[in-house]
Amino acid sequence: MSNLLIVAELDESHLKAATLSAIGFARKVGEMAGGSFEVLIAGKDVSTIAESLRAYGAAAVLMADDDALKNPVADQFAQLVFDVARQRNASMVVGAVSTFSKDILPRAAALLDAGMLSDVVDAHKEGDQLIFKRAMYAGNIIATVSLEGNVRVFTVRAAAFAVPSKVSEISPLVPVALDVSKVTSRMEFVERKTKASTRPDPTEARVVVSGGRGVKSAEDFERLIGGLADAFGGAAGSSRALVDAGMAPNSLQIGQTGKMVAPDLYVAVGLSGAIQHLAGIKDSKVIVAINKDPEAPIFEVSDYGIVGDLYQLVPELIGLLKK
Amino acid sequence: MKSPATGNALKILVPIKRVPDTDTRIRLKGDGSVDWDGVKFVINPFDAIALEEALRIGEKSGPVEIVVVSVGVEACVEQLRTGLAMGAERAILVRTDAALDPLAVAKFLVAVCLKENPNLILMGKQATDDDASQVGPMMAALLGWGQATFVSKVEFLENNTRIRCERETDAGIETLTMSLPALLTTDLRLNEPRYVSLPGIMKARKKPLQEISLAEISQTPSTRTRILKMEVPAKRKAGVRLAGVVELVDKLKNEATII
Ligand SMILES: Cc1cc2nc3c(=O)[nH]c(=O)nc-3n(C[C@H](O)[C@H](O)[C@H](O)COP(=O)(O)OP(=O)(O)OC[C@H]3O[C@@H](n4cnc5c(N)ncnc54)[C@H](O)[C@@H]3O)c2cc1C
Numbered sequence: 001m002s003n004l005l006i007v008a009e010l011d012e013s014h015l016k017a018a019t020l021s022a023i024g025f026a027r028k029v030g031e032m033a034g035g036s037f038e039v040l041i042a043g044k045d046v047s048t049i050a051e052s053l054r055a056y057g058a059a060a061v062l063m064a065d066d067d068a069l070k071n072p073v074a075d076q077f078a079q080l081v082f083d084v085a086r087q088r089n090a091s092m093v094v095g096a097v098s099t100f101s102k103d104i105l106p107r108a109a110a111l112l113d114a115g116m117l118s119d120v121v122d123a124h125k126e127g128d129q130l131i132f133k134r135a136m137y138a139g140n141i142i143a144t145v146s147l148e149g150n151v152r153v154f155t156v157r158a159a160a161f162a163v164p165s166k167v168s169e170i171s172p173l174v175p176v177a178l179d180v181s182k183v184t185s186r187m188e189f190v191e192r193k194t195k196a197s198t199r200p201d202p203t204e205a206r207v208v209v210s211g212g213r214g215v216k217s218a219e220d221f222e223r224l225i226g227g228l229a230d231a232f233g234g235a236a237g238s239s240r241a242l243v244d245a246g247m248a249p250n251s252l253q254i255g256q257t258g259k260m261v262a263p264d265l266y267v268a269v270g271l272s273g274a275i276q277h278l279a280g281i282k283d284s285k286v287i288v289a290i291n292k293d294p295e296a297p298i299f300e301v302s303d304y305g306i307v308g309d310l311y312q313l314v315p316e317l318i319g320l321l322k323k
Numbered sequence: 324m325k326s327p328a329t330g331n332a333l334k335i336l337v338p339i340k341r342v343p344d345t346d347t348r349i350r351l352k353g354d355g356s357v358d359w360d361g362v363k364f365v366i367n368p369f370d371a372i373a374l375e376e377a378l379r380i381g382e383k384s385g386p387v388e389i390v391v392v393s394v395g396v397e398a399c400v401e402q403l404r405t406g407l408a409m410g411a412e413r414a415i416l417v418r419t420d421a422a423l424d425p426l427a428v429a430k431f432l433v434a435v436c437l438k439e440n441p442n443l444i445l446m447g448k449q450a451t452d453d454d455a456s457q458v459g460p461m462m463a464a465l466l467g468w469g470q471a472t473f474v475s476k477v478e479f480l481e482n483n484t485r486i487r488c489e490r491e492t493d494a495g496i497e498t499l500t501m502s503l504p505a506l507l508t509t510d511l512r513l514n515e516p517r518y519v520s521l522p523g524i525m526k527a528r529k530k531p532l533q534e535i536s537l538a539e540i541s542q543t544p545s546t547r548t549r550i551l552k553m554e555v556p557a558k559r560k561a562g563v564r565l566a567g568v569v570e571l572v573d574k575l576k577n578e579a580t581i582i
Pocket residue numbers: 211212213214215238239240241242253254255256257258259269270271272273274275276277280290291292293296308309310311345368369451
């Protein structure tokens with residue numbers, strides 16, 4: 001019997017949508033392996049979010065609401081996950097792939113002396129063993145892997161696990177009996193500079209429009225890439241080149257070492273399609289490329305390609321979509 | 324360079340991993356194993372950034388002692404020599420042919436750490452072969468140290484006893500401070516690593532490179548992850564070239580039915 005602990009994640013004061021995909025993973029594994037799952041929501045003033053999490057079939061929603069968790073730091077939060085996992089006898093600890101999970105979960109895994117798999121895209125049962133799939137070598141290889149141990153830790157890619165439907169039975173809400181302020185920390189949060197954006201996160205959007213080095217300035221990025229993203233009602237993204245050049249925020253970098261996306265539509269504008277970029281977009285349903293170089297590698301993976309100047313094509317496209 | 328008296332001496336441990344060059348397209352052989360024939364190996368790019376930062380810290384806030392350490396096969400010596408050529412003083416190879424998972428690697432590196440006693444560990448946020456992003460925070464947990472992952476800026480405070488870091492997170496740039504000892508993992512924007520120079524390579528030949536066996540750090544590898552199978556994912560097919568945006572909108576509406 002498995003008992004999964006899902007670590008919910010906050011995006012400012014909202015629930016990060018990817019958390020629901022982690023619940024989707026838990027439901028799938030629960031069905032295959034037998035057992036139940038619980039969701040941990042920790043932060044400051046999180047009761048409304050905790051309430052919303054009660055609709056997904058968890059055996060319990062565990063809530064830690066504490067001033068000390070307003071801007072949590074890694075050592076403290078990992079300790080909290082460790083304590084809760086032990087208290088609840090969790091056999092698997094799961095989060096959605098994000099910088100938050102990458103910061104906290106390996107730390108919690110080591111405290112639990114648990115092995116960990118990152119970026120899981122599939123879970124299956126073979127005999128009575130659970131097996132998982134994840135990408136390696138910039139997406140050139142898909143590995144089927146097993147993980148042993150009484151406790152196991154996972155991060156799962158949001159796009160790979162469907163958001164579960166709501167169930168009629170409401171999960172009990174259980175306050176976590178922990179004095180978080182007594183968990184000592186060696187770290188101090190100072191500040192967070194958020195790029196206020198009205199656009200969705202690229203990992204959560206149905207359409208992602210990404211710009212590359214063909215875009216010449218931050219203004220052009222906002223006007224053309226942001227503008228086209230808005231016309232599709234989607235998210236903006238970027239190649240590494242534009243982030244390095246300071247023209248796009250780091251949180252928009254798509255690729256092996258940035259965010260992995262799998263939208264219904266990915267529009268690559270003025271980017272060449274380097275191996276590290278492709279690693280992050282390969283699972284998109286439809287890929288469109290706009291590039292002035294007919295030999296650009298991005299065309300080899302695109303369903304629709306237009307050879308031409310983005311400065312001419314993108315405004316035309318925005319105009320057509322707005323009609 | 325500041326005089327040594329102005330700051331507490333830093334000793335920085337930089338774990339570096341030997342990985343295939345990031346632009347290599349890894350292929351499989353008939354038996355399903357990786358075809359290493361002709362593959363070029365490099366220092367994991369994020370670890371090169373970590374080493375570069377350690378060198379810059381030495382140049383700015385010296386004095387520092389920089390030790391590079393690798394866990395793995397004999398051939399890791401190549402990457403350690405490159406690390407020495409970039410400017411590290413000493414290198415350590417924890418020699419093993421075992422296939423290790425991140426927790427096992429973290430335990431070996433922690434064992435080295437307990438021998439070496441650094442007050443700062445600078446390492447990559449991820450290895451570009453397995454993309455695990457695990458070893459750093461795992462080590463910090465085992466050592467009980469503070470950590471800053473995805474670091475894009477590092478600054479020393481209070482005579483090198485505290486550190487202020489900017490981190491690249493999904494939510495934006497986060498700043499935190501902590502006292503040493505501490506562990507940092509690097510992101511791409513931290514710096515651009517220097518190239519090795521010819522004099523650097525010459526000097527590296529004389530620098531100490533110590534090999535230690537697992538027995539010496541009294542560890543046995545216990546790896547919990549097992550790769551059962553490797554496959555090449557289905558290749559995407561190149562689609563059609565369109566004359567312009569009018570045709571594109573038509574295709575998206577009527578063929579792909581996305582808009
Ligand atoms: C360790 C490591 C990690 C990395 N991680 C990532 C990652 O996560 N994500 C990522 O994206 N990259 C990553 N990279 C970088 C990657 O290797 C490429 O350098 C990068 O993706 C190139 O960005 P680009 O396509 O925008 O630029 P380029 O390769 O320079 O391509 C620009 C393209 O724009 C086209 N163009 C120029 N002007 C116009 C115009 N007016 N109209 C139309 N087209 C035009 C050109 O034909 C060209 O194809 C990583 C590299 C390393 C070493």
